[in-house]
Amino acid sequence: MKVAVVTDSNSGITQAQAKEMGVYVLPMPFMIDGTEYLEDINLTQKEFYEHLSGDHDVSTSQPSPETILNLWEKLLEEYDAVVHIPMSSGLSSSCQTAKMLADDFDGKVQVADNHRISVTQRRSVQDALDMAAAGMDAEAICKKLEETGLDSTIYVTVDTLKYLKKGGRITPAAAALGTLLRLKPVLTIQGEKLDAFAKARTMKQARSMMITAITRDLENRFDDMTGEKTYIDVAHTDNDEMAQELAAELRELFPETEVRVEPLSLSVACHIGPGALAIAATKKLEIGSLL
CATH class of the missing domain: 3.40.50.10440 (Dihydroxyacetone kinase; domain 1)
Structure with missing residues (x-):
C-alpha cells in the first residue's frame, strides 16, 4: 500500500x-487584526513575532x-x-x-x-x-x-506572563502578582493540555527544573537513564541563543542521543509569547519489532 x-x-x-x-x-491559519494569514505561506516566523510583540490582535484558527x-x-x-x-x-x-x-x-x-x-x-x-x-x-x-501517543513529554518555561493572561490561562491578578515577583512558570504538556508544573524565580532556575523533570521522565517513564532510547528536542519561541545553550547542557547529560533545536510552532507561540524555552522527550519507536 x-x-x-x-x-x-x-x-x-x-x-x-x-x-x-x-x-x-x-x-x-492565523487572524491578525482581522486578516487571515497562513503559517509559512504568507506569514514568516519573523513577521509573526513582530505582530505579536507589537500588540496586534493575533489569534489562532484551523x-x-x-x-x-x-x-x-x-x-x-x-x-x-x-x-x-x-x-x-x-x-x-x-x-x-x-x-x-x-x-x-x-x-x-x-x-x-x-x-x-x-x-x-x-x-x-x-x-x-x-x-x-x-x-x-x-x-x-x-x-x-x-x-504510543503518550510516550512523550514536554516542559515549557515562559519569559512573560502577558500572553498566558491574554489567552485566559491565568487570571489578571495572578499575572500581576507573578510579574511583580518576577516568576518564571514552568508548564507541562502531557498529551491533552498545557498545565502548570512549577514556579521559578529566574530563567536559569526554570531551565534547571526542566532538565530535572525530563531526566526523571526518562528514568521512570521511558526506562532510559542514558537517553539512548529517546529523542530529545529543545524548542523555543524566538529565543535561539538560549535554546542552543540549553541543548549543549543536555548533550553533556545525554551523550547517547541527538539533541535537536527547533522553533516552537506559531500556534504555541501565540499563547506563550516570545522568549520561551521548552524541552521535549519522545520514546523511540522500534519499527522492526512491529513487522
Whole structure:
C-alpha cells in the first residue's frame, strides 16, 4: 500500500522541510487584526513575532474543511491511503474536524489522535513515514501512533506572563502578582493540555527544573537513564541563543542521543509569547519489532 502522510504546521515542519521529508503540511491559519494569514505561506516566523510583540490582535484558527478535503482528494489520486496527523485533540478542535471529514472516505483516510504537538508531533510524522516505508498499511500506522501517543513529554518555561493572561490561562491578578515577583512558570504538556508544573524565580532556575523533570521522565517513564532510547528536542519561541545553550547542557547529560533545536510552532507561540524555552522527550519507536 502506498501511504501519504499529512500533518499541519503545528508540527513545526516547514513547507521546504516537508518536500525534503516527503510529507504534506497543511498551513495553520492565523487572524491578525482581522486578516487571515497562513503559517509559512504568507506569514514568516519573523513577521509573526513582530505582530505579536507589537500588540496586534493575533489569534489562532484551523484549516477549513474545504482545504483539508481538497488535499486528501488530490493525494488519493496518487496514493492508496492517507494518514493524517493533526495536533492533539486536547489542544485544538482540528483533530475532531478531520476525524469527522474522514468518515466519508471509507477507511482510505486515517486520522491519528496521538495527543502531540510541535516537536513531539514532528516525531510522530517521522514515525509514520518509517512505518509506511516498512510496508505497514494506513490503519496499522494510525493504530500504532495512537497506542504510543503518550510516550512523550514536554516542559515549557515562559519569559512573560502577558500572553498566558491574554489567552485566559491565568487570571489578571495572578499575572500581576507573578510579574511583580518576577516568576518564571514552568508548564507541562502531557498529551491533552498545557498545565502548570512549577514556579521559578529566574530563567536559569526554570531551565534547571526542566532538565530535572525530563531526566526523571526518562528514568521512570521511558526506562532510559542514558537517553539512548529517546529523542530529545529543545524548542523555543524566538529565543535561539538560549535554546542552543540549553541543548549543549543536555548533550553533556545525554551523550547517547541527538539533541535537536527547533522553533516552537506559531500556534504555541501565540499563547506563550516570545522568549520561551521548552524541552521535549519522545520514546523511540522500534519499527522492526512491529513487522
